[in-house]
Each structure stands twice: as C-alpha cells, then as structure tokens.
Amino acid sequence: MTKTLKVGDDVIWRNGTDLRGTIQYGPFLSAAVDGEDAYLVRGQDSEPPTSYVVSASSIEKCGLQFAVNDRVIDADWWGTGRIVYGPYSTSGVSMYLVSRDGEDLIQPTRASQLHAVVASIGDRVRVVKGDDAVPRISAMFEGKIGELVEVDPAGPVQYLVQIGSGAHGAPDGRWWCAEVERVEADDSRPAGFEYYGVFYEYGVSYLDKDGNIWTFDGTMNREGIPVAVSENPLMHGCSLVRVVRNYGPLDRLNT
Incomplete structure (x- = not known):
C-alpha cells in the first residue's frame, strides 16, 4: 500500500x-x-x-502527539502498550516511555514508531479504507461493519476485519484493511453501502436524474456490490456503481 x-x-x-x-x-x-x-x-x-x-x-x-495513558501500537515490537511518560528528547530523538501490555516492562520508545490504537481485537469497526494493492476486492469491504479479529502493527494493512462467516476476500468474509474506525454499541447508522463518500441506505428509495426510482435491498452481485431493484424491468439488477455513474446523482425519497 x-x-x-x-x-x-x-x-x-x-x-x-x-x-x-x-x-x-x-x-x-x-x-x-x-x-x-x-x-x-x-x-x-x-x-x-x-x-x-x-x-x-x-x-x-507527523501529527500524532500522545498523552499519558494513551493506548499505542509499537510498530517495531508488534505489540500494544500505554504511554506512561513523554514526550522527551534523547540526542535529538523524540521519545516516550511505554508500558508494554502483558509484560512488567517500561520501554523507551521512539515517537516515530508509535501509532494510535483505534480499536481493540473484538471491537465492532467500520472499514474506512481497504488495501490499495487490491482495489477491486477492497471496494467490497469499504463502509461495511465487522469485527476486528487481528492487528499487525508492522504491516502496510494493519487490521483484519471479519464481516461474516465467508472466506478471506469473499463479500461476507474477512479482509486486511488499512484504516478502520471503532463503532460504538449504540451506533445508529443504518445498514447500507458507502460509495465515493455517499452512504446509500438499504430499503430506501432514490430518484435519479431521469426520474427513475431505485431501491437497494442488500442483495449483492458476485463482486460484493449492491444491486438495485427498479420499477423498470430492463434496469432491474443494475449494480449501485452503474446506477450512480450512469443515472446519478441519486436523491433520497423517503426517510
């Protein structure tokens, strides 16, 4: 990536x-x-x-500044910990003291190798960005919510997210992702699909530029993209991507 x-x-x-x-x-x-x-x-x-x-x-x-008790990932150690002191400078190098999880050890650590913990294993997360090296598959996962099952601090894509019971890379499976955000238990965002920054909710009708009405019920095609239900049988089954590109923008009709 x-x-x-x-x-x-x-x-x-x-x-x-x-x-x-x-x-x-x-x-x-x-x-x-x-x-x-x-x-x-x-x-x-x-x-x-x-x-x-x-x-x-x-x-x-640059830009990440940590405070005492912040949770961090050490990309060199491949583990997590907690800031107990810092920042301070040693020979011109910005440093923090980090208490490593699972060890009775406080380790001086370069600021440049620390990353913020955005979620813990077992948390519900929303996929913000997949893997740039595999954009076609990554697009199937971006915007979806799943469980964070593994973290690789040293990897270019650090977060393994499980969406459903499917295989790795399947639309209802798991995928390594570059960016995720933690979803609170009371998150009220409805089920749907995000495409180019716009969220399309399942079960809601949308009006296109030509006056056609489209609804997405959560049915996916083989590439993991939602397909549309249309009043026009010739348009029924078009992917959300095709609908947005050829007939958009889409305006939400009902709330």
Missing part, C-alpha cells in the same frame, strides 16, 4: 537522529535512494533550511 503523503505534509524520517521537515515535492523515482520512490523534504531543524531527498520507505507523517 502506498503511503498517503502530499506536498505540505509535516513528516519525520530517520537519519542518525529523527529529523523533521515539510514535503515540497513528490513522490518521484530517485537514483539517490537506489531507485525507490522519494520525496523532496525541506528540513525544519537546520539553519539555513536544507532540502533532502528522502526515500518513501523511511518517512512518516
């Missing part, structure tokens, strides 16, 4: 110490980092300011 970085992002990277800067350009292929994807980064800690070519694999987006 490609890291989501853009011009203007504040980032941190390792070069003897943790360095901070702002992305000026990229990504681009660079011989300076052995042909890897790279970014041009303007350093924040040098005077006068210096720009660096930094490999994408060694760069992380």
Whole structure:
C-alpha cells in the first residue's frame, strides 16, 4: 500500500537522529535512494533550511502527539502498550516511555514508531479504507461493519476485519484493511453501502436524474456490490456503481 503523503505534509524520517521537515515535492523515482520512490523534504531543524531527498520507505507523517495513558501500537515490537511518560528528547530523538501490555516492562520508545490504537481485537469497526494493492476486492469491504479479529502493527494493512462467516476476500468474509474506525454499541447508522463518500441506505428509495426510482435491498452481485431493484424491468439488477455513474446523482425519497 502506498503511503498517503502530499506536498505540505509535516513528516519525520530517520537519519542518525529523527529529523523533521515539510514535503515540497513528490513522490518521484530517485537514483539517490537506489531507485525507490522519494520525496523532496525541506528540513525544519537546520539553519539555513536544507532540502533532502528522502526515500518513501523511511518517512512518516507527523501529527500524532500522545498523552499519558494513551493506548499505542509499537510498530517495531508488534505489540500494544500505554504511554506512561513523554514526550522527551534523547540526542535529538523524540521519545516516550511505554508500558508494554502483558509484560512488567517500561520501554523507551521512539515517537516515530508509535501509532494510535483505534480499536481493540473484538471491537465492532467500520472499514474506512481497504488495501490499495487490491482495489477491486477492497471496494467490497469499504463502509461495511465487522469485527476486528487481528492487528499487525508492522504491516502496510494493519487490521483484519471479519464481516461474516465467508472466506478471506469473499463479500461476507474477512479482509486486511488499512484504516478502520471503532463503532460504538449504540451506533445508529443504518445498514447500507458507502460509495465515493455517499452512504446509500438499504430499503430506501432514490430518484435519479431521469426520474427513475431505485431501491437497494442488500442483495449483492458476485463482486460484493449492491444491486438495485427498479420499477423498470430492463434496469432491474443494475449494480449501485452503474446506477450512480450512469443515472446519478441519486436523491433520497423517503426517510
């Protein structure tokens, strides 16, 4: 999965110490980092300011600041823990003291290798983003709610979500996802499907630009995309994607 970085992002990277800067350009292929994807980064800690070519694999987006008792994932250790002190600086490196779960150990840990715990195993979560490397399958899971069954802090896609009893990659199965959000027990969001940022509720009628009425009852096609019920038999069974692209935008009729 490609890291989501853009011009203007504040980032941190390792070069003897943790360095901070702002992305000026990229990504681009660079011989300076052995042909890897790279970014041009303007350093924040040098005077006068210096720009660096930094490999994408060694760069992380800044912005996460932790407080005492925050739950975190240590990407180097592959485990979770709790912040007990920090941040503080050691030889120019931003650090925290982390109490590791299941161990009687408090470990000094670089800030750059810590990530916020968004959910715990067993929580109900909504899939925000699947795996960019497999977009066709990932689209079947984005917007769905399931159970978080495994976390891989070091992986490019960290969260394994179980939607139903199906096999891995099946629409009612499980899938490794890049981003999830915890769903509270009293979450009132109805059953439905999210497509390009718009949520379509099952059992609700929608009016298209030509005056046709569409309803989605939760029936899926082989690709895991909802199919429509239409008053026009020639249009019955069209996928939500086809309906939105060819006849949208769709306006909700009933509440």
